[in-house]
Amino acid sequence: MSFPILTSLVVLPIVGALALFALRDEEENERAIQIFSLVVAIAVFAVTLLLWARFDSASADFQFVEHHAWIPSFGISYNVGIDGISLLLIVLTGFLTPIALLCSWESVHKKTRAFCMAVLLLEAAMIGVFVSLDLFLFYVFWDAMLIPMYFLIGIWGYDRRIYASLKFLLYTMAGSVLMLLAILGLAWLHQTTAGSYSFDLLALYSLPIPEHLQFWFFLAFALAFAIKVPLFPFHTWLPDAHVEAPTAGSVILAGVLLKMGTYGLVRFAFPLFPAAATFFAPYLAFLAVVGIIYGALVAMVQPDMKKLVAYSSVSHLGFVVLGIATLNTQGVQGAVYQMLNHGISTGGLFLIVGMLSDRRHTRLISEYGGLKLVTPHLVAAFLIITLSSIGLPGLNGFVGEFLILLGTFAWNPKFAVCAATGVILSATYMLWMFQRVNYGTVSEKNRALPDLKPREWALLVPVIALAILMGVLPNLFLRPIAPSVERMLEQVRRGAPVEANASGRDVTPRAGN
Amino acid sequence: MACVVAAAIAAIVAEAFRAPGERMPIGPLGAIGLIGAAVASFLLWDHHAVSFGVVSADNYALFVTFILIAVGLLSLALAGPVIERQGLPVGEYYALLLFSLGGMILMAMATDLIVIFLALEVLSIGVYVLTGIRRDSPASVEAAFKYFLLGAFASAFFLYGIAFTYGVTGSTRLDRIGTVIAAQAMSPSPMQLLAMGLLFVGFAFKVAAVPFHMWTPDAYEGAPPSVTGFMSTGVKAAAFAAFARVFLSALAPMHGEWSHVVWVIAAMTMILGTVVGVAQTSVKRMLAYSSIAHSGYLLVALLSANSSGKSAILFYLATYALTNLGAFGVIGLLEQRDAANDQLTDYAGLWYTQPVLAALMTVFLLSLGGFPPFGGFIAKWFIFTSAIEAGQTWLAIIGVLTSVVSVFFYLRVIVQMYMTSSTAPLRLPPVPLVAGVALVASAIGVLYLGVLPAQVIDWAAASIGTIF
Numbered sequence: 015m016s017f018p019i020l021t022s023l024v025v026l027p028i029v030g031a032l033a034l035f036a037l038r039d040e041e042e043n044e045r046a047i048q049i050f051s052l053v054v055a056i057a058v059f060a061v062t063l064l065l066w067a068r069f070d071s072a073s074a075d076f077q078f079v080e081h082h083a084w085i086p087s088f089g090i091s092y093n094v095g096i097d098g099i100s101l102l103l104i105v106l107t108g109f110l111t112p113i114a115l116l117c118s119w120e121s122v123h124k125k126t127r128a129f130c131m132a133v134l135l136l137e138a139a140m141i142g143v144f145v146s147l148d149l150f151l152f153y154v155f156w157d158a159m160l161i162p163m164y165f166l167i168g169i170w171g172y173d174r175r176i177y178a179s180l181k182f183l184l185y186t187m188a189g190s191v192l193m194l195l196a197i198l199g200l201a202w203l204h205q206t207t208a209g210s211y212s213f214d215l216l217a218l219y220s221l222p223i224p225e226h227l228q229f230w231f232f233l234a235f236a237l238a239f240a241i242k243v244p245l246f247p248f249h250t251w252l253p254d255a256h257v258e259a260p261t262a263g264s265v266i267l268a269g270v271l272l273k274m275g276t277y278g279l280v281r282f283a284f285p286l287f288p289a290a291a292t293f294f295a296p297y298l299a300f301l302a303v304v305g306i307i308y309g310a311l312v313a314m315v316q317p318d319m320k321k322l323v324a325y326s327s328v329s330h331l332g333f334v335v336l337g338i339a340t341l342n343t344q345g346v347q348g349a350v351y352q353m354l355n356h357g358i359s360t361g362g363l364f365l366i367v368g369m370l371s372d373r374r375h376t377r378l379i380s381e382y383g384g385l386k387l388v389t390p391h392l393v394a395a396f397l398i399i400t401l402s403s404i405g406l407p408g409l410n411g412f413v414g415e416f417l418i419l420l421g422t423f424a425w426n427p428k429f430a431v432c433a434a435t436g437v438i439l440s441a442t443y444m445l446w447m448f449q450r451v452n453y454g455t456v457s458e459k460n461r462a463l464p465d466l467k468p469r470e471w472a473l474l475v476p477v478i479a480l481a482i483l484m485g486v487l488p489n490l491f492l493r494p495i496a497p498s499v500e501r502m503l504e505q506v507r508r509g510a511p512v513e514a515n516a517s518g519r520d521v522t523p524r525a526g527n
Numbered sequence: 528m529a530c531v532v533a534a535a536i537a538a539i540v541a542e543a544f545r546a547p548g549e550r551m552p553i554g555p556l557g558a559i560g561l562i563g564a565a566v567a568s569f570l571l572w573d574h575h576a577v578s579f580g581v582v583s584a585d586n587y588a589l590f591v592t593f594i595l596i597a598v599g600l601l602s603l604a605l606a607g608p609v610i611e612r613q614g615l616p617v618g619e620y621y622a623l624l625l626f627s628l629g630g631m632i633l634m635a636m637a638t639d640l641i642v643i644f645l646a647l648e649v650l651s652i653g654v655y656v657l658t659g660i661r662r663d664s665p666a667s668v669e670a671a672f673k674y675f676l677l678g679a680f681a682s683a684f685f686l687y688g689i690a691f692t693y694g695v696t697g698s699t700r701l702d703r704i705g706t707v708i709a710a711q712a713m714s715p716s717p718m719q720l721l722a723m724g725l726l727f728v729g730f731a732f733k734v735a736a737v738p739f740h741m742w743t744p745d746a747y748e749g750a751p752p753s754v755t756g757f758m759s760t761g762v763k764a765a766a767f768a769a770f771a772r773v774f775l776s777a778l779a780p781m782h783g784e785w786s787h788v789v790w791v792i793a794a795m796t797m798i799l800g801t802v803v804g805v806a807q808t809s810v811k812r813m814l815a816y817s818s819i820a821h822s823g824y825l826l827v828a829l830l831s832a833n834s835s836g837k838s839a840i841l842f843y844l845a846t847y848a849l850t851n852l853g854a855f856g857v858i859g860l861l862e863q864r865d866a867a868n869d870q871l872t873d874y875a876g877l878w879y880t881q882p883v884l885a886a887l888m889t890v891f892l893l894s895l896g897g898f899p900p901f902g903g904f905i906a907k908w909f910i911f912t913s914a915i916e917a918g919q920t921w922l923a924i925i926g927v928l929t930s931v932v933s934v935f936f937y938l939r940v941i942v943q944m945y946m947t948s949s950t951a952p953l954r955l956p957p958v959p960l961v962a963g964v965a966l967v968a969s970a971i972g973v974l975y976l977g978v979l980p981a982q983v984i985d986w987a988a989a990s991i992g993t994i995f
């Protein structure tokens with residue numbers, strides 16, 4: 015048996031978190047705690063890169079699979095494995111966690127050890143969600159992840175943190191418990207048709223599910239994921255959670271947690287219930303488009319930078335859902351790519367906002383102005399990340415949005431046209447904010463702000479480098495994604511009713527893709 | 528037979544230290560008795576010993592006995608600081624605790640309605656007195672009085688139920704009742720329905736199902752926390768054991784009749800327990816309502832009446848016992864001679880002054896709320912599995928939604944402990960070693976049941992598979 019690399023990815027942060035108990039939570043240990051947890055997080059990142067290096071990009075199968083019985087009487091197993099989609103999301107998780115830890119070095123001074131433990135446990139649970147191939151295991155990680163995030167927001171957040179953390183937790187949970195029932199229903203269906211319980215994703219993929227049940231199961235799954243994404247109109251927890259969370263929490267929330275909703279759609283909801291998925295796809299797309307435009311419009315009027323970025327997430331994630339709903343190669347590939355992009359660029363934006371608010375202790379746009387003269391390096395980084403978020407060609411955002419719009423156009427041009435206005439709007443609100451913060455006259459309070467410190471350079475350089483890399487060499491990232499996306503689409507097509515296939519949904523890949 | 532062994536050990540040990548003075552190491556004696564009972568039950572596993580045809584030490588009863596012994600051991604360990612602080616009579620406390628524990632074990636093993644009634648009374652009387660053991664506290668006396676009055680009513684109902692059942696079937700033995708009822712192909716007579724209803728009321732009272740739950744919040748609040756922990760877990764486990772035995776074996780042929788009633792009661796219990804729980808400001812009352820809600824979940828499993836439902840009851844009882852005892856153990860440690868410290872605001876900033884206690888409480892609360900990776904999640908999952916299997920989708924939906932509501936009030940305690948700073952932090956004496964070990968042990972147990980539940984699930988399934 016080969017080395018259980020995926021298990022080690024889940025276990026390593028947990029062991030690291032437990033090892034932190036060895037360091038007493040005192041003032042003079044603070045740096046040691048921070049360094050130790052950073053080392054653990056970087057080690058995890060290194061393992062994710064190793065995973066990528068050993069990943070066979072040409073294959074669409076699940077790789078590095080480990081399978082052990084867990085609760086055998088109910089067919090529950092510890093079953094993990096990854097394909098191209100989860101691979102890159104795991105790498106993203108590994109990439110963002112050290113950044114989240116490092117960005118809190120100066121801003122978290124209360125209970126530092128518990129903070130680092132929460133971040134590491136959160137990382138373990140997030141990786142667990144992406145590697146699970148057993149629905150029960152997936153649900154366990156999915157729910158367990160809420161606890162550290164709840165504490166991160168609730169303990170180390172800003173003023174209204176208690177309200178925001180509770181709202182985050184209850185919203186997410188309300189959605190996911192219904193998914194739990196749907197999972198149980200699926201396993202029971204497997205029991206009645208195949209004679210044994212199974213929560214194994216691959217076994218359930220091939221389970222024929224009656225259409226009326228697909229309908230309900232899909233709704234339950236989609237609700238859980240839609241709340242997580244968050245899809246309009248389930249997004250109201252997001253601005254609160256983002257605004258009140260500490261910078262590390264926002265980075266992880268935007269960077270990874272939101273992706274779990276879209277990941278869940280790609281991995282579970284669509285392939286498990288193809289008939290219902292094809293039926294509901296236009297409705298999802300409609301909500302996604304509403305979310306794109308609504309999020310952008312609301313972002314435009316926000317006086318608070320963090321809230322602006324939060325609403326921009328609603329808009330950007332709308333693109334991802336739209337791409338998934340197209341159910342064609344470009345759309346879904348673009349959606350997966352956009353998941354990564356959003357993690358990088360929005361994570362970067364939250365970092366910048368965090369740096370500014372560390373300096374000035376305010377996030378109001380109107381308090382700033384003319385920073386270009388005071389902190390030129392910070393502003394340069396700000397500009398690059400802003401442009402990447404808008405989707406400037408040459409940076410990462412462009413590739414994803416372009417693919418999504420291409421796919422949408424082939425499917426339903428109306429949606430594409432409406433969604434494209436979102437691109438314009440995003441340029442408007444982002445650039446407008448950038449302009450108000452960085453140009454104009456320098457007020458007295460801003461005159462003495464320090465420029466980037468070495469630690470902050472270390473945070474921003476990798477983010478920017480990755481943004482450029484993903485913009486210039488998209489194929490590096492699309493290569494592992496492509497076979498997995500094809501397999502997922504194949505899965506959906508096989509189960510979808512024939513008339514849906516005939517109506518032009520099935521777009522053949524075009525040249526140049 | 529095992530019952531006699533177990534109950535006798537408990538009783539003899541209890542008797543033995545009633546005589547000696549105050550300064551005897553009484554707690555350990557009780558613990559030894561319980562460990563003896565555990566060994567006896569272990570040896571009897573799979574033997575299916577039957578005494579006089581009315582007491583049966585089948586694996587089902589033994590599984591419940593194990594739960595009860597764990598409850599007993601933890602209660603003994605956690606009672607120490609409370610007794611010392613409140614100046615409670617040591618000998619009486621332990622003796623009553625062990626007597627009622629003996630009653631509980633007998634209840635789990637009884638296969639005759641009369642014996643069930645006897646066991647019910649043995650356990651109840653012990654618990655009534657324990658509830659009021661703080662004689663100088665009006666709240667405690669009031670709680671005991673309320674509990675006793677309502678409990679006496681419920682016992683009377685139960686006894687009437689037995690009488691009517693005897694009138695209809697000519698026996699009080701569960702197996703004979705079952706045969707007689709099953710033999711009647713037609714729909715049951717009104718008399719039979721009445722008998723069933725009366726028995727149901729008796730059980731519903733003991734497990735605190737709505738609308739027979741009125742005594743719960745007062746009794747839980749008034750009793751010393753160590754007693755509350757004991758009665759919320761022990762009484763519930765014993766009562767549910769007998770409840771399930773009566774309704775799933777003797778009255779199983781009438782499932783069609785009682786299932787509607789249980790459906791409504793289960794739904795009401797879950798909803799009322801959680802919704803009213805939200806409004807509580809006292810942590811003890813909140814846990815009382817949470818205990819009501821948990822009875823609702825157990826009723827869902829009872830209603831499902833399939834094999835996973837039956838083992839779900841056992842697994843749930845085991846998890847709930849560990850979790851709730853742990854939670855009340857923490858409450859007991861926070862209580863002081865002059866202050867109950869059971870208001871939500873008393874928990875403010877606990878994490879900063881008592882990080883370990885706060886962390887343990889968090890584990891118990893999250894498990895009660897049904898979060899993975901704690902036992903409470905697996906227990907709830909098991910119950911909902913049984914509900915889905917039985918086609919009770921709506922009940923399952925009510926169940927999961929109410930459990931989200933319940934998360935809200937469990938989190939209120941966590942909010943206080945972690946996210947609120949206290950103006951007057953609690954000054955607590957150091958935690959006694961035995962109580963600390965007991966708390967850590969239950970936390971580890973809760974985690975074990977959450978991460979590696981397969982073994983216990985299989986035991987539960989095996990133990991219930993042997994009887995009904």
